[in-house]
Amino acid sequence: DGGITQSPKYLFRKEGQNVTLSCEQNLNHDAMYWYRQDPGQGLRLIYYSQIVNDFQKGDIAEGYSVSREKKESFPLTVTSAQKNPTAFYLCASSIGRGAETQYFGPGTRLLVL
């Protein structure tokens, strides 16, 4: 059963704490992406990776970090420097050969305690 999995579904963060959101894909896609979704704001790109061990900042990278050590995994860390982390976080992947379909995971909702 191919697809993208994100965990956990809900995540709570305390002030000053770093949290890591998981994203795994078994679609053999080269490219992976992280988006943040806020009500009425659409989807905004945080980071993307076109190949293992390489990633690029998107439009709103401040306060976030990523790694791409394996093709199938692209975890996102929300650091304490991100002052407004409450949002719905979406991971996506694509084959990676240019402008083509991005497939999204089910999302992780991050809430601040």
Place this chain on the structure above:
Amino acid sequence: QQQVKQSPQSLIVQKGGISIINCAYENTAFDYFPWYQQFPGKGPALLIAIRPDVSEKKEGRFTISFNKSAKQFSLHIMDSQPGDSATYFCAASNSGAGSYQLTFGKGTKLSVIP
């Protein structure tokens, strides 16, 4: 700077009616225009996509109309059903940029009432 402007923000349509959502873009280098459908608490799913070499693409009840000179494209949902109630996002990307980034509109919340 918002590169893809989507309207309306929300839309209420009677069952069986036509839903129309519009998007306008600024970057003439955009060459791929997908529409995504998102249900509450779920990730977006690709609905239909078009490239600028055609002016219209139809898949079932869903049609994209594309006007390159006006830099506009729209989604038409024929015979709208309550199950179509969702948020719809248009997007655009530039394959020549080599980064595969999608720029999204802010979304339209569609409610189809019986």
